[in-house]
Amino acid sequence: METQVKNKLIERYTTIRKYSEELVRHLNTEDYIIQADTHVSPIKWHLSHTTWFFETFILESYKPAYKPFNPAYRTLFNSYYETLGSYHPRNYRGLISRPTVSEMYEYRTHVDSLIIELMNSDAFNTDMSSLIEMGLQHEQQHQELILMDTKYNFSFNPLYPSFHSHGEVNKEQSKMKVPDLIFHRVEGGLVEVGHNGEGFSFDNEGPRHKVWLESYTLANRPVTNAEYTAFIKDGGYQNPEYWLSDGWNLVKNEGWEKPLYWIEKEGVWFYFTMFGLQKINMNEPVVHVSFYEADAYARWAGKRLPTEQEWEHAMQEVIIEGEFMEANLFEPTDVYTEKKFDKAFGDVWEWTRSPYVPYPESKPLDGTLGEYNAKFMSNQIILKGGSSVTPQTHIRVTYRNFFHPHMKWQYSGIRLAGRI
Numbered sequence: 250m251e252t253q254v255k256n257k258l259i260e261r262y263t264t265i266r267k268y269s270e271e272l273v274r275h276l277n278t279e280d281y282i283i284q285a286d287t288h289v290s291p292i293k294w295h296l297s298h299t300t301w302f303f304e305t306f307i308l309e310s311y312k313p314a315y316k317p318f319n320p321a322y323r324t325l326f327n328s329y330y331e332t333l334g335s336y337h338p339r340n341y342r343g344l345i346s347r348p349t350v351s352e353m354y355e356y357r358t359h360v361d362s363l364i365i366e367l368m369n370s371d372a373f374n375t376d377m378s379s380l381i382e383m384g385l386q387h388e389q390q391h392q393e394l395i396l397m398d399t400k401y402n403f404s405f406n407p408l409y410p411s412f413h414s415h416g417e418v419n420k421e422q423s424k425m426k427v428p429d430l431i432f433h434r435v436e437g438g439l440v441e442v443g444h445n446g447e448g449f450s451f452d453n454e455g456p457r458h459k460v461w462l463e464s465y466t467l468a469n470r471p472v473t474n475a476e477y478t479a480f481i482k483d484g485g486y487q488n489p490e491y492w493l494s495d496g497w498n499l500v501k502n503e504g505w506e507k508p509l510y511w512i513e514k515e516g517v518w519f520y521f522t523m524f525g526l527q528k529i530n531m532n533e534p535v536v537h538v539s540f541y542e543a544d545a546y547a548r549w550a551g552k553r554l555p556t557e558q559e560w561e562h563a564m565q566e567v568i569i570e571g572e573f574m575e576a577n578l579f580e581p582t583d584v585y586t587e588k589k590f591d592k593a594f595g596d597v598w599e600w601t602r603s604p605y606v607p608y609p610e611s612k613p614l615d616g617t618l619g620e621y622n623a624k625f626m627s628n629q630i631i632l633k634g635g636s637s638v639t640p641q642t643h644i645r646v647t648y649r650n651f652f653h654p655h656m657k658w659q660y661s662g663i664r665l666a667g668r669i
Contacts, residue, residue: 433468
């Protein structure tokens with residue numbers, strides 16, 4: 250393999266691995282072990298699991314006579330790979346105080362040094378390079394999860410702790426006016442969607458294929474907090490005609506009446522952010538809504554959610570820029586542009602109405618990594634575009650994020666679509 254290509258990958262490996270640690274450097278030791286619910290994980294687990302990925306898939310495969318840092322970690326930090334044997338139950342991750350945080354960082358340092366040593370050896374080849382890139386993309390997914398899970402874990406604390414203070418100065422309300430909501434016509438026909446095979450993609454993104462789309466309209470920007478508040482005030486959570494049956498059951502049984510993290514005090518809306526409790530900026534995109542809420546809002550507004558194919562087709566030529574993790578704000582902003590499709594990338598993941606299913610002729614990866622995506626293609630809904638906690642270098646127009654329709658803790662928002 251060319252030295253320049255290898256050096257670039259080593260630099261990328263070092264940068265991404267260090268960024269995971271930089272991301273959490275403001276946290277205290279106690280913050281690393283909280284697990285507020287079974288759908289989130291402790292920060293210490295995320296940092297250990299991403300290291301386990303490189304140890305298991307790279308070092309055990311390519312380093313002769315490799316001895317694991319700790320044989321018990323193979324089970325403890327295995328997430329869900331059945332073909333690798335047993336794994337520690339997800340709902341018990343917050344009960345584990347050992348290894349300590351310092352031991353976890355020793356584990357990361359140990360594995361990192363051996364991975365770099367391996368990349369600088371004669372054993373380095375194209376197959377190893379592909380696995381390392383997969384591991385880095387995996388690490389970036391967990392960087393986003395670290396922020397999502399920290400926010401969720403902190404939200405149960407009546408002290409409303411801040412993740413760190415860096416973003417507080419920058420996250421001031423702008424003087425900009427929210428652009429009027431405009432629906433642009435998008436021509437349909439026989440179009441192509443999916444990854445074309447150039448550069449990295451996950452196995453669920455391809456192959457590129459043709460689909461037929463009727464012409465449709467798509468909003469120029471996401472739905473704002475002000476617009477969603479109008480839905481609440483108009484009885485949106487009290488009117489079953491806007492809701493799918495499963496969503497309405499959750500409204501009744503779980504007492505849903507607002508997005509996650511919203512708190513009303515004396516008629517004023519606040520919400521919990523990565524920087525503590527703040528008054529809601531009504532000009533920002535609404536965030537932390539479930540698919541059911543997004544769909545109900547769309548019905549109330551006389552519109553609908555786009556399909557993933559409609560969203561991807563409309564955004565094919567849109568430049569990937571916007572509010573991402575690297576800005577260290579970790580929340581949507583009220584800064585808008587005059588672009589045709591503003592905030593298409595970054596700020597909030599945008600719900601589609603499409604189920605997470607395989608593309609025609611798609612094939613999972615061979616071996617254990619075939620478990621990475623394909624086995625979750627059931628009862629989940631596609632989101633597109635990335636959010637303010639997504640690494641910008643990680644997102645693509647073909648990227649298919651997916652969550653169960655009732656989940657809210659991801660940074661999910663709404664872009665409306667309509668018929669011609």
